[in-house]
Amino acid sequence: MVARTPSYCPDCGSELDSVETEGRTRRRCPSCARIVYRNPVPGASAVVVDGDRVLLVERDIDPGAGTWCDPGGHLDVDEPPAVAAARELEEETGVAVDPDALTLVDAVQMAPWGEKYIVSVGYAVEREHTTGALSPGTDARAARFVHREDLPRLTFAFDYVPARIDRAFALFDGD
Structure with a gap:
C-alpha cells in the first residue's frame, strides 16, 4: 500500500502497469502480479x-x-x-x-x-x-x-x- 500513485513494485522493483480489477483501474506488477494498492x-x-x-x-x-x-x-x-x-x-x-x-x-x-x-x-x-x-x-x-x-x-x-x-x-x- 502506498499514498501516491506508484511507478515501481515495492517487492521486486519492476515498472508497474495498469489493470482493471475489483471495478477499478489499479497499478500492478507484471513480473510478480502484485496489485499495489493506494491508500490515504x-x-x-x-x-x-x-x-x-x-x-x-x-x-x-x-x-x-x-x-x-x-x-x-x-x-x-x-x-x-x-x-x-x-x-x-x-x-x-x-x-x-x-x-x-x-x-x-x-x-x-x-x-x-x-x-x-x-x-x-x-x-x-x-x-x-x-x-x-x-x-x-x-x-x-x-x-x-x-x-x-x-x-x-x-x-x-x-x-x-x-x-x-x-x-x-x-x-x-x-x-
Whole structure:
C-alpha cells in the first residue's frame, strides 16, 4: 500500500502497469502480479478550547503556508491517532496533553494534495487539561489562542477546520 500513485513494485522493483480489477483501474506488477494498492495517509489533530478561544497554528510550510489550522500532522507507523494528536500538538505549539484526555471529535477525508489523500482524525480538549507554555514549533509561523468571533476573518489551510472547531466548541459549551 502506498499514498501516491506508484511507478515501481515495492517487492521486486519492476515498472508497474495498469489493470482493471475489483471495478477499478489499479497499478500492478507484471513480473510478480502484485496489485499495489493506494491508500490515504492517516493524520490526527487536537483542538484546544479555552472558553471562547481556540488554539490555532499559522502554517509556515506548504501546503497552506500563511494560513491557519488546528495543530496536527501525520501518524507515525506505531502510533494510535490520539497519541499522534498529542505529539503534534506539543511539537507545533509547546502545549502538552495526555492522549487519554482527548475526546474524539470527527474523522474526515481531506481534499487531496496533488496525488496524496489524507484521513484526519480530530480530537478536542479543554485548556485546563493541558500543560506547557505556548511556543510555535519549527513548521509554524505562530501559535495562538483565537477568539471564536475572530475565526471568520481567518483563512484556513484545510476546508474541514472550521467545522471541526465548531464541533469542539459544542463539546464544551455549557460545562
